Amino acid sequence: MRLFQSYPALLEHFYRVTAIFLNLSKPLILRSRMIQRSLIITEQLFKKPVFDCQMCGQCVLHNTGMTCPMTCPKNLRNGPCGGVRNNGNCEIKPEMACVWVNAWERSKQMSVHGSKINVIMAPLDRRLQGTSAWVNELSGRMEIIQDEWSS
Amino acid sequence: MSGQAEGQSRLERVLRSGRIAVTAELNPPDSASPDSVYENALVLATLCDAINTTDAAGANVHMSSFATSALLSKAGYEPVMQMSCRDRNRIAIQGDLLGASALGIKNILCLTGDGVQAGDHPDAKPVFDLDSITLLKTAKRMKEKGTFLSGRKLDTNPQLFLGAAANPFVPPFDFRPLRLKKKIDAGAQFIQTQYCFNVARLKAYMQEVNDMGLTDKVFVLIGVGPLKSAKSAEWIRSNVPGVVIPDVVIKRLKGAQSQANEGKKICLEIIEEVLEIKGVSGVHVMAYRQEELVAELITESGILNSRTEKY
Numbered sequence: 001m002r003l004f005q006s007y008p009a010l011l012e013h014f015y016r017v018t019a020i021f022l023n024l025s026k027p028l029i030l031r032s033r034m035i036q037r038s039l040i041i042t043e044q045l046f047k048k049p050v051f052d053c054q055m056c057g058q059c060v061l062h063n064t065g066m067t068c069p070m071t072c073p074k075n076l077r078n079g080p081c082g083g084v085r086n087n088g089n090c091e092i093k094p095e096m097a098c099v100w101v102n103a104w105e106r107s108k109q110m111s112v113h114g115s116k117i118n119v120i121m122a123p124l125d126r127r128l129q130g131t132s133a134w135v136n137e138l139s140g141r142m143e144i145i146q147d148e149w150s151s
Numbered sequence: 152m153s154g155q156a157e158g159q160s161r162l163e164r165v166l167r168s169g170r171i172a173v174t175a176e177l178n179p180p181d182s183a184s185p186d187s188v189y190e191n192a193l194v195l196a197t198l199c200d201a202i203n204t205t206d207a208a209g210a211n212v213h214m215s216s217f218a219t220s221a222l223l224s225k226a227g228y229e230p231v232m233q234m235s236c237r238d239r240n241r242i243a244i245q246g247d248l249l250g251a252s253a254l255g256i257k258n259i260l261c262l263t264g265d266g267v268q269a270g271d272h273p274d275a276k277p278v279f280d281l282d283s284i285t286l287l288k289t290a291k292r293m294k295e296k297g298t299f300l301s302g303r304k305l306d307t308n309p310q311l312f313l314g315a316a317a318n319p320f321v322p323p324f325d326f327r328p329l330r331l332k333k334k335i336d337a338g339a340q341f342i343q344t345q346y347c348f349n350v351a352r353l354k355a356y357m358q359e360v361n362d363m364g365l366t367d368k369v370f371v372l373i374g375v376g377p378l379k380s381a382k383s384a385e386w387i388r389s390n391v392p393g394v395v396i397p398d399v400v401i402k403r404l405k406g407a408q409s410q411a412n413e414g415k416k417i418c419l420e421i422i423e424e425v426l427e428i429k430g431v432s433g434v435h436v437m438a439y440r441q442e443e444l445v446a447e448l449i450t451e452s453g454i455l456n457s458r459t460e461k462y
Contacts, residue, residue: 123280
């Protein structure tokens with residue numbers, strides 16, 4: 001399933017379709033706790049195998065080349081650290097490609113959200129760990145965090 | 152009453168005056184005595200505009216950067232306090248920023264920090280609650296808006312001159328200038344780079360950075376330092392995260408009669424070359440626990456010859 005990450009343009013479109021579908025179901029989702037709980041499971045089912053999702057609850061995949069920044073051992077959300085190895089691998093896990101080297105290469109292939117890699121992302125709200133990023137997006141929580149940060 | 156702590160940092164004044172600035176690194180001791188801090192500072196002080204105190208560099212424990220900077224500030228020296236996100240969360244960081252300003256520490260170098268695996272406590276918990284960019288923006292907010300991240304108001308804003316690191320020598324090369332822009336947007340006023348042993352790469356990077364207009368907004372100091380021997384160069388490049396030493400440099404060291412002298416010579420050549428690059432405001436000289444060698448290098452480079460007054 002990780003192979004999907006080599007097709008960021010495809011994933012980007014999948015992301016857009018998911019967003020449209022979720023937005024249409026917004027009234028239903030925000031009303032029902034049960035649906036919200038089932039969304040957590042659905043997210044885990046999809047995002048874990050494809051992105052190695054860590055369930056931070058604040059998904060920014062479209063800002064980071066459809067590459068999960070939480071898989072960076074330093075959890076960096078704003079770009080690569082200065083420790084990237086000559087071969088493009090991680091300072092901390094020498095056998096792993098740097099998450100941000102991948103993120104950058106992939107974002108260049110994304111026509112819609114690719115340039116969003118330049119946005120300065122807010123620090124994580126650690127209270128949202130384990131919650132559904134989809135619900136947090138629909139409820140406006142994500143927007144509030146980023147707006148307060150950018151203000 | 153809301154207000155702002157007084158005064159611009161000396162480093163900021165030197166950079167704004169257009170002079171070539173020199174900063175040097177002081178490695179905090181494994182000691183509870185301030186003596187070696189003062190001894191090393193004495194060696195460096197007359198030769199540089201500011202002294203960086205490293206924050207558990209390479210994730211090895213030493214006296215804290217904050218305490219070392221406070222000692223320097225108290226003794227009348229000009230510190231650049233390096234602050235990494237590896238060991239403290241946003242609560243500790245914001246408290247330390249206030250404390251630093253209160254103690255007269257105005258230059259802060261905002262870093263993400265090396266991973267704990269690189270150091271002597273690989274079993275430690277890495278924090279990384281913020282990263283270098285969110286740390287910069289947090290400090291900028293405190294300084295300019297006078298609020299904590301939570302929005303709570305400060306009584307007195309800290310007076311800070313904010314710095315960040317850049318590493319033009321590691322991938323992804325074409326993203327590095329954009330990352331620098333992010334750091335400037337987040338609040339960086341000066342940059343100190345990782346060790347430069349590849350001037351061609353630096354030139355390509357600076358060209359892009361100049362084209363983007365970034366050097367109008369930020370002062371760039373290039374990291375330089377002497378290599379002791381080919382063996383130590385090889386050790387550094389395989390053990391210190393982010394330091395790239397090309398094979399040709401190691402070959403040159405190996406072929407030299409005195410490797411230490413050759414290392415110094417290479418460093419002096421690099422200093423000369425980088426100062427000619429457009430957009431470079433100075434150098435940042437580093438040599439782990441060899442403060443006297445740093446002093447020698449600065450003297451021999453002749454950078455300070457044009458100075459008529461000391462800052």
